[in-house]
Amino acid sequence: MKGEEWIRDLVKIALELEQIDCGDSSCVFAARKTGMRTNGGCRCLKDEVKPELRRILHRLAFATRKLPPEARLFAEEVPK
Numbered sequence: 443m444k445g446e447e448w449i450r451d452l453v454k455i456a457l458e459l460e461q462i463d464c465g466d467s468s469c470v471f472a473a474r475k476t477g478m479r480t481n482g483g484c485r486c487l488k489d490e491v492k493p494e495l496r497r498i499l500h501r502l503a504f505a506t507r508k509l510p511p512e513a514r515l516f517a518e519e520v521p522k
């Protein structure tokens with residue numbers, strides 16, 4: 443995949459969102475929901491972040507899930 447360095451940076455930042463996980467079965471951020479999960483909705487960043495910012499992060503997390511595999515590979519490439 444061809445692209446500029448700024449795209450790589452943005453994809454890397456977006457992929458970091460997948461590391462966030464509250465352990466709920468409907469966690470908005472967690473990429474892999476394994477093991478015992480709670481119910482009741484995603485609690486990620488609920489008390490730490492203002493609702494407006496949390497909404498933006500949710501949207502970014504949803505958009506990140508739609509990244510094609512080649513975008514993920516591109517982000518992991520070491521630039522020459």
Ligand SMILES: [Zn+2]
Binds near residue numbers: 465468469485486
């Ligand atoms: Zn969550």
